[in-house]
Amino acid sequence: MKIATWNVNSVRTRLPIIEEWVKTSEPDIILLQELKCVNEAFPNEFIEDLGYNIALHGQKTFNGVAILSKFPIEDITINLPNFNDPQARYIEAFTGGVRVASLYAPNGSEVGSEKFSYKLSFYKHLCLHLEQVLQHNEPFLIGGDYNIAPTDADVHDPEKWKGSVLVSPEERTIFHQLLNLGLTDTLRDLHPEEKCQKEDWYTWWDYRSGAWHRNWGLRIDHILASSHAKEKLSAVGIDRDLRGMTRPSDHTPYWCQLK
């Protein structure tokens, strides 16, 4: 079973790339972020014709997350149950024998800003909720745009990024707290940092400054796995080609395969 996460940066604008990607990459479960549309405006028919069931949590203009699955989708939760969030950043459901969540963490704008506080608060409540989820001892995967690059190995130029959001010590501490709950960073499980010093696993390149062509990327999209899911982990990958296509998202899909 293949599970992919992708920040599409507007689902309606991305339909041509989604169609081509689905036909070549063939994920069984897709976790989408930044739909940038309300549920009523979501291209249901288009996605169903590609063979997926849909669970949605949309929002006008900003944010919005979805779970697409070739299997029936059950037990859907919208928003973190412990966090009354006006922004659509979390959806969780049971499908194909696994529990999955699609996450769009706040960007945080600037370290110390009001939006940064909101990011920390969002993550605090996410940790508390995941603590509950992990008590159920079922295979669980949470994928999405975490807006955190866990270490300097995940940043094209750590010096340049120092002091910025996505790489701050506070955010990296939070990422480690997630791992300490019993979650595994699926990428680093199969490709540990010490073994891939010469390869990058970036998932996001800024639209600005020709970042893509200069490979100024960061790894900020992740899939974390519970122990029962990690046991079955067989492969991971990034569909990097999509970033070079016409009208691309600024993120690429990241996926993992379970036995």
Next chain:
DNA sequence: ATGGTTGCCTCGCAA
């Protein structure tokens, strides 16, 4: 170089 681009749908905001 406080730069630069994209997507929302407004003439600005978020990323």
